[in-house]
Structure formats: structure tokens, C-alpha cells
Amino acid sequence: MVAHQLSMKTKGVLTLIGGFILLLMNGSMFLWGQLNVYVTSYYRQKEDTNLDLSVGGAIFPVMMASFGLGLPLGIKLLKIFGQARISLLICAIISCLMIVISSYTERFYQFVIVYGVISGLAQGSIYFVPIYLGYLYFPQNRGLVAGINSFGYALNSFLFGLLFFKLVNPNGLPQISNSDGYSYFEGTSISVAQAVPEAIRSIGYIFLSVSIVATQLIMYHPDQIGEEEKRLKKELQKKENEMKELQEIQHKLELIDIQSTNKASLQDQDQQQQIDTDQLNQLVVNKKIQMIQLEEEIIQQKIQIAHQIELQYECEYINPQVLKKLKLNEIQNSKDQKNEIFHHKKLVKLIILESPNRKQHKNSIISEISTKPSDQEKYLEQKENQMVANLQELKQRNAYIEEQLNSLGPPSIKACFKQPQLYVSILLGFLTVGLGLIINGNYKSIAKDYGFTDDSFQSLVGSLGGFANGFCRPMWSLLLDKYSFKRILQILLLIEIITSITMQFTNVNKTFYALWVFIIHMTLGGVLGMWPVFCSQINGIKIGSQLYCFYWLGFTIANLFQFMLVMGLKTKIGFNNILYIYFAQAFVGFLLITYYKFKINWAKLYNEIPKSLQSQISLQKQQTLDNQLRSTMSS
Structure with a gap:
């Protein structure tokens, strides 16, 4: 104790x-x-x-x-x-x-x-x-x-x-x-x-x-x-017990179905035929409903495709720094951070409120790329720098993984x-x-x-x-x-x-x-x-x-x-x-x-990254993203 x-x-x-x-x-x-x-x-x-x-x-x-x-x-x-x-x-x-x-x-x-x-x-x-x-x-x-x-x-x-x-x-x-x-x-x-x-x-x-x-x-x-093996064996035993319980429940349900079937077989033959006919009619109706719903979905998808094609005809330019700031504000305020279409609509609304003359552009979308050659060159340079930074981050991540694998x-x-x-x-x-x-x-x-x-x-x-x-x-x-x-x-x-x-x-x-x-x-x-x-x-x-x-x-x-x-x-x-x-x-x-x-170099002999190391890498990656977000907001 x-x-x-x-x-x-x-x-x-x-x-x-x-x-x-x-x-x-x-x-x-x-x-x-x-x-x-x-x-x-x-x-x-x-x-x-x-x-x-x-x-x-x-x-x-x-x-x-x-x-x-x-x-x-x-x-x-x-x-x-x-x-x-x-x-x-x-x-x-x-x-x-x-x-x-x-x-x-x-x-x-x-x-x-x-x-x-x-x-x-x-x-x-x-x-x-x-x-x-x-x-x-x-x-x-x-x-x-x-x-x-x-x-x-x-x-x-x-x-x-x-x-x-x-x-x-x-x-x-x-x-x-x-x-x-x-x-x-x-x-x-x-x-x-x-x-x-x-x-x-x-x-x-x-x-x-x-x-x-x-x-x-x-x-x-x-x-x-030996302790990790014992923990895994206990977990396996727990899963096996859960499986046994599920199998017992499944067996009881099968018995109930068998009993229900036996009772149904004792009913009058005419009544049983009537039930079968009603069930068949119901299946036919359900199939027709499903076909109609499928046709409606296809039509809706065609509408969305046509709408997207029209959106490509015209492009409204917004300064990348303004777009970046708007995105950060929306990500922080929105509960649904992964819905890009939602953020796009919000940005369009913000642009329209600040510029009433934009209302005439019914099919406008937002673009970070200006049509000016100087702005395009600057944009491409920023993207290239971002690519170099991402490559450097990838190299650092691979070096970290190799170091951790060698330490194992x-x-x-x-x-x-x-x-x-x-x-x-x-x-x-x-x-x-x-x-x-x-x-x-x-x-x-x-x-x-x-x-x-x-x-x-x-x-x-x-x-x-x-x-x-x-x-x-x-x-x-x-x-x-x-x-x-x-x-x-x-x-x-x-x-x-x-x-x-x-x-x-x-x-x-x-x-x-x-x-x-x-x-x-x-x-x-x-x-x-x-x-x-x-x-x-x-x-x-x-x-x-x-x-x-x-x-x-x-x-x-x-x-x-x-x-x-x-x-x-x-x-x-x-x-x-x-x-x-x-x-x-x-x-x-x-x-x-x-x-x-x-x-x-033991790292080259690993076919996959151990789960313990995967969680460690994920945690480190999340900390890096949080630090980058704080840095961006402060700047």
C-alpha cells in the first residue's frame, strides 16, 4: 500500500x-x-x-x-x-x-x-x-x-x-x-x-x-x-467477453424469431395470403418512392453542376490579407469550422455589405489572385515561399520521426x-x-x-x-x-x-x-x-x-x-x-x-510507425498548429 x-x-x-x-x-x-x-x-x-x-x-x-x-x-x-x-x-x-x-x-x-x-x-x-x-x-x-x-x-x-x-x-x-x-x-x-x-x-x-x-x-x-502484453491480453479478454454477451443476445433474438414464425404458421391460410399480398404491394410502393427520390437527387446534382459552371464566368478580386483576416474571424466565431461553402457565403455577404455596387454581380465568387501582373507575381512568390516552408516542416517531421524510431x-x-x-x-x-x-x-x-x-x-x-x-x-x-x-x-x-x-x-x-x-x-x-x-x-x-x-x-x-x-x-x-x-x-x-x-539506423527497418509514436507525433503537430495560429492572430 x-x-x-x-x-x-x-x-x-x-x-x-x-x-x-x-x-x-x-x-x-x-x-x-x-x-x-x-x-x-x-x-x-x-x-x-x-x-x-x-x-x-x-x-x-x-x-x-x-x-x-x-x-x-x-x-x-x-x-x-x-x-x-x-x-x-x-x-x-x-x-x-x-x-x-x-x-x-x-x-x-x-x-x-x-x-x-x-x-x-x-x-x-x-x-x-x-x-x-x-x-x-x-x-x-x-x-x-x-x-x-x-x-x-x-x-x-x-x-x-x-x-x-x-x-x-x-x-x-x-x-x-x-x-x-x-x-x-x-x-x-x-x-x-x-x-x-x-x-x-x-x-x-x-x-x-x-x-x-x-x-x-x-x-x-x-x-x-511483459506489462504491455498483459494489458493487451486483458483488453482482448474484455472484448471476448463483450462478444460472448452479444452472441448470447443474438441467440435469444433468433429463438424469439423462431417462436414468432411457429405461431404465424398456425394461423389461417387465407389470412396469411392476404398479409403476403399487402406486404408485396407495400414493397412495390417503397421501390417507386426510392426511384423518384433518386431521380430528384440526380436533377439536383445537375443543377449544382450548372451553377458552378456559371460561377466560373466572372471573378471578383479581394486582397489576400483581407481574405486571410476574414477567414480567421469566421473560423473563430463559427462552430462549423470545416464547412468551406458556409465560410464562402459569409465572405460574399461581407463584401456586398461594404460595396453595394457589387449586387449586380449575381454569380460572383471570391478570388485571392488579382488580374494585375505585379500582384500575380507577388502571389506566386508567396505560394513558393509557403511551399518551401512546408517542405522544410516535412523534413523536420521526418527527422524527428527517424530520431524517435532510432531511440526505440x-x-x-x-x-x-x-x-x-x-x-x-x-x-x-x-x-x-x-x-x-x-x-x-x-x-x-x-x-x-x-x-x-x-x-x-x-x-x-x-x-x-x-x-x-x-x-x-x-x-x-x-x-x-x-x-x-x-x-x-x-x-x-x-x-x-x-x-x-x-x-x-x-x-x-x-x-x-x-x-x-x-x-x-x-x-x-x-x-x-x-x-x-x-x-x-x-x-x-x-x-x-x-x-x-x-x-x-x-x-x-x-x-x-x-x-x-x-x-x-x-x-x-x-x-x-x-x-x-x-x-x-x-x-x-x-x-x-x-x-x-x-x-x-533502425528507422529504415520499421514498416510502420508504432502507435505510441503516432500519438506523440499528432500531439506535437497540434501544438505546432496552435502556435502558428497564435502567431498569425498576434501579427
């Missing part, structure tokens, strides 16, 4: 707050960069003794793939339930409980299924729904909406990365180097690995309790997906799949997000290779990276409300180009290394935070919300690619040489965003 009394702006603000908190509790995917060494160490001291960090890193791309599969599911659940808080509550409970249940698994593959696949699927179902509803409440501030929500999602690794470190390794015990080239918590630091299940459970319960509260802040919007996005999802921009933009996402993903998933291993083996320092670096990933998302997304996506992404890619070829020089200093990880996570957050806005700019809000999963597919492939590179090439060429691959990716992405045209 209270929710109905809130203003739309208040509901939008509550939705933003609820979305931020909800995604903060369900952003554990980026937390895996910090959890990997702890979880891998835990399963190594159980039954998976040969498990190494490169295999443990598989959860990151697996979870990202499951997350991508869950993205369209969230919008479908919103359409099914009609209330976002219900669908989000179900998904949040599943996501958080899976994290808790994962702490009880005995083998690593079981952990991957529960924590990576099922929880990742539920988190994906949650992610885009608050962003989509935020777009509906604040359509002019999409960058801000995407930034706030994605900020919460990325901030999870900052807050809970530090909390997890305090829960499992409060004494700062070091990792022990292993012959496989990685370091683990074993031997003298095995207590850290043994504390992992309890720490995961604690975090899972925090996620669950806060998520339940956050879902109740998500507000219903009347324009959300594509007419259907199928139309998107026929555009090459969809596939090129997925490729662009793959190229731009790769550097951030490989650093996010392997910064601890890189730190160990550079000689920074202190676990507290590595955890601090990861938390700072998570902060950069989250904090910079609203900053970059907010810039999209003022600057073009192309310009901002060019800046991010230039930063990636520079950091990818200079990362190897950070081994000389811890601060230098932490700063570079921070900057790279900042670009990662910028790309992921801006992409929902980019998706809605190209495809519109409603279609874009259903297509975002395909963009996430590019991110997933990028994550899988970095996992394969680390697993296959890390021991052969090292991280520094792998980063040159990402230098090349960032450079290609820079060229793509600079020279490829991503904007699509």
Missing part, C-alpha cells in the same frame, strides 16, 4: 539503492582471484592432492560462462512473475545458499559445479534486472544507473576479500613454494587451508541475509517488460542478428576486457613471480584492485551521459596499451606493482560498467536488456582465453611475454572503435 503512494522518482532512487546492495552481495565472481589460492590449498590437503593453481583458475571462466547464461533468464523471470522483487529474491536465495553449500563439498569438481556453475547462473539472473529497471526510471541517466549498480557488483571483491583474509589467515602465515612452480598454504601454514570452509560459510550467510532485505527495495515499473531501437530481436554491428561489438568486448581479466585472475601468481610473496600484501593488492574495479565504474559510466562511448573507450584502450607493455617493470617496487594492478582493474571496471550502456545505446533499452547476454559471451570467451594462455604458456614463456598478446589485443580494439561505425 505504501509503495503505491511513492513518487516515480522515489521509487527509482530506492531501486538504485536496492540494486547496488543486491549486486554488492552477489558479486563473488571477481572475488575468485583472491579465493583461488586458499580454496586450491584446501582441496590439495584433502583428496585432490595434484590440484594446482592453474586448474583452480578454471572456476573464473566457468563462472563467467554460467553468469552469461543467467543474464537472459533474469529478464524472463521478471516477465513471468511481474514483480522484480519476487524473481530477484528467489535467485538471490539460490545464489547465496550455493555459496554456503559449496563449503561442504569434498572434491574440487563438486565445488566448481556448486560455486561456479549454479551460483554463477543465479548471479547472472540477478545482475541486469536492477540495471534495466533503473533505465526505465532514469532514461536520461543510463550511465549513472549502470555505474552505480556495477559499482556494487565489483566492490564485492574489495570488501569481502579483506574480510576473507582476516577470517582464514589472521596471523599472516606465508605460502609454501611447491615444485609445480606455484605456492600454497600447506606444511606450517596448513591451518589457513583448513579454515577455508568456515570462512566461506560465514560470507555466504552475510550475502543471504543482506540480499533478502535488498530485494524488497526493488520497485515495480509500469513499463517493464530495433523493431525485433531478429533484426539485431542481421546487423554486423552486433558481432563486431562482441569482438570489441573480447579485445578490450582481456588484460583486466588475466590480471584479476592471476595477480597473486604474478606477485609471487616478482618476489612479492607476503600474503597480506597480495590480499591488499587484490582488495585495492577490487576497489578500483568497482569505484571507477560509476565514474566512467557517468561520463557516458556527457561524452561519446567511442571517446571514453579510446582513453581506456590507450591506458591498456601502456600498462600491458610496462607491467614487467613493476617488479622493482611493491608500490609500483600495486599501482599498476589498480590501474588495470580500473580499465576492467570501466569496460564492464560502460557495456550495458553501450548495449542499450545500440539496441534500445528493452531489446538491449535481452541481448546483453551475447555481449557477455565475448567477455566469457576472453576469460576462457586467458585461462588457456596461463595454463599452456605460463611455464614456457612467463606472464611478461603473455602480456604482449594483450598489448596487441588492445591495439586492435583501439583501431576498431576508431574506424568502425557502430551506430545503426
Whole structure:
């Protein structure tokens, strides 16, 4: 009851707050960069003794793939339930409980299924729904909406990365180097690995309790997906009920006619014949009357035609300015504004009253064109100017319609799949997000290779990276409300180009290394935070919300690619040489965003103007006519 009394702006603000908190509790995917060494160490001291960090890193791309599969599911659940808080509550409970249940698994593959696949699927179902509803409440501030929500999602690794470190390794015990080239918590630091299940459970319960509260802040919007369909179905049902009622009435009338016919059949035959004869005579009379009326109408039409021909023999000239003024006065005073013949007669009367000598012209009509050559030239010039003005107005109207159609996005999802921009933009996402993903998933291993083996320092670096990933998302997304996506992404890619070829020089200093990880996570957050806005700019809000999963597919492939590179090439060429691959990716992405045209003219794909836009155009046209009338009267 209270929710109905809130203003739309208040509901939008509550939705933003609820979305931020909800995604903060369900952003554990980026937390895996910090959890990997702890979880891998835990399963190594159980039954998976040969498990190494490169295999443990598989959860990151697996979870990202499951997350991508869950993205369209969230919008479908919103359409099914009609209330976002219900669908989000179900998904949040599943996501958080899976994290808790994962702490009880005995083998690593079981952990991957529960924590990576099922929880990742539920988190994906949650992610885009608050962003989509935020777009509906604040359509002019999409960058801000995407930034706030994605900020919460990325901030999870900052807050809970530090909390997890305090829960499992409060004494700062070091990792022990292993012959496989990685370091683990074993031997003298095995207590850290043994504390992992309890720490995961604690975090899972925090996620669950806060998520339940956050879902109740998500507000219903009347324009959300599925609501128009429901309204139309209700209207259709109403029409069907009216049709049933009419059919019932029709059936009752038919029964009455049948009963009347049966009664009539019982009457005397002679009486019935007399009735039939009278009816026949009446029909003949009616037909004759109709024929006479038709002949009279034809004669009247001939009279009017002859009268019109006579009217053309002589023409009386009236100054166009006087005629214009008289027309305006008559239009304002007359109730029947569309009857031109009526106005013509009134004008003739006014002319006759002012000029009595005109009475001799019985068949005169009014003309705006003088017989003088100079007046005719002036008249034609005015008409030409009017034609140019009308053409300009038509161009403006067509430009307005095209702009509005493009803002609506594509007419259907199928139309998107026929555009090459969809596939090129997925490729662009793959190229731009790769550097951030490989650093996010392997910064601890890189730190160990550079000689920074202190676990507290590595955890601090990861938390700072998570902060950069989250904090910079609203900053970059907010810039999209003022600057073009192309310009901002060019800046991010230039930063990636520079950091990818200079990362190897950070081994000389811890601060230098932490700063570079921070900057790279900042670009990662910028790309992921801006992409929902980019998706809605190209495809519109409603279609874009259903297509975002395909963009996430590019991110997933990028994550899988970095996992394969680390697993296959890390021991052969090292991280520094792998980063040159990402230098090349960032450079290609820079060229793509600079020279490829991503904007699509959706207006040309519409066969007809949507009814909602037709009413909007009609309203605008009426306002323009009213303004012109006021301007004419004032002049």
C-alpha cells in the first residue's frame, strides 16, 4: 500500500539503492582471484592432492560462462512473475545458499559445479534486472544507473576479500613454494587451508541475509517488460467477453424469431395470403418512392453542376490579407469550422455589405489572385515561399520521426542478428576486457613471480584492485551521459596499451606493482560498467536488456582465453611475454572503435510507425498548429 503512494522518482532512487546492495552481495565472481589460492590449498590437503593453481583458475571462466547464461533468464523471470522483487529474491536465495553449500563439498569438481556453475547462473539472473529497471526510471541517466549498480557488483571483491583474509589467515602465515612452480598454504601454514570452509560459510550467510532485505527495495515499473502484453491480453479478454454477451443476445433474438414464425404458421391460410399480398404491394410502393427520390437527387446534382459552371464566368478580386483576416474571424466565431461553402457565403455577404455596387454581380465568387501582373507575381512568390516552408516542416517531421524510431531501437530481436554491428561489438568486448581479466585472475601468481610473496600484501593488492574495479565504474559510466562511448573507450584502450607493455617493470617496487594492478582493474571496471550502456545505446533499452547476454559471451570467451594462455604458456614463456598478446589485443580494439561505425539506423527497418509514436507525433503537430495560429492572430 505504501509503495503505491511513492513518487516515480522515489521509487527509482530506492531501486538504485536496492540494486547496488543486491549486486554488492552477489558479486563473488571477481572475488575468485583472491579465493583461488586458499580454496586450491584446501582441496590439495584433502583428496585432490595434484590440484594446482592453474586448474583452480578454471572456476573464473566457468563462472563467467554460467553468469552469461543467467543474464537472459533474469529478464524472463521478471516477465513471468511481474514483480522484480519476487524473481530477484528467489535467485538471490539460490545464489547465496550455493555459496554456503559449496563449503561442504569434498572434491574440487563438486565445488566448481556448486560455486561456479549454479551460483554463477543465479548471479547472472540477478545482475541486469536492477540495471534495466533503473533505465526505465532514469532514461536520461543510463550511465549513472549502470555505474552505480556495477559499482556494487565489483566492490564485492574489495570488501569481502579483506574480510576473507582476516577470517582464514589472521596471523599472516606465508605460502609454501611447491615444485609445480606455484605456492600454497600447506606444511606450517596448513591451518589457513583448513579454515577455508568456515570462512566461506560465514560470507555466504552475510550475502543471504543482506540480499533478502535488498530485494524488497526493488520497485515495480509500469513499463517493464511483459506489462504491455498483459494489458493487451486483458483488453482482448474484455472484448471476448463483450462478444460472448452479444452472441448470447443474438441467440435469444433468433429463438424469439423462431417462436414468432411457429405461431404465424398456425394461423389461417387465407389470412396469411392476404398479409403476403399487402406486404408485396407495400414493397412495390417503397421501390417507386426510392426511384423518384433518386431521380430528384440526380436533377439536383445537375443543377449544382450548372451553377458552378456559371460561377466560373466572372471573378471578383479581394486582397489576400483581407481574405486571410476574414477567414480567421469566421473560423473563430463559427462552430462549423470545416464547412468551406458556409465560410464562402459569409465572405460574399461581407463584401456586398461594404460595396453595394457589387449586387449586380449575381454569380460572383471570391478570388485571392488579382488580374494585375505585379500582384500575380507577388502571389506566386508567396505560394513558393509557403511551399518551401512546408517542405522544410516535412523534413523536420521526418527527422524527428527517424530520431524517435532510432531511440526505440530495433523493431525485433531478429533484426539485431542481421546487423554486423552486433558481432563486431562482441569482438570489441573480447579485445578490450582481456588484460583486466588475466590480471584479476592471476595477480597473486604474478606477485609471487616478482618476489612479492607476503600474503597480506597480495590480499591488499587484490582488495585495492577490487576497489578500483568497482569505484571507477560509476565514474566512467557517468561520463557516458556527457561524452561519446567511442571517446571514453579510446582513453581506456590507450591506458591498456601502456600498462600491458610496462607491467614487467613493476617488479622493482611493491608500490609500483600495486599501482599498476589498480590501474588495470580500473580499465576492467570501466569496460564492464560502460557495456550495458553501450548495449542499450545500440539496441534500445528493452531489446538491449535481452541481448546483453551475447555481449557477455565475448567477455566469457576472453576469460576462457586467458585461462588457456596461463595454463599452456605460463611455464614456457612467463606472464611478461603473455602480456604482449594483450598489448596487441588492445591495439586492435583501439583501431576498431576508431574506424568502425557502430551506430545503426533502425528507422529504415520499421514498416510502420508504432502507435505510441503516432500519438506523440499528432500531439506535437497540434501544438505546432496552435502556435502558428497564435502567431498569425498576434501579427
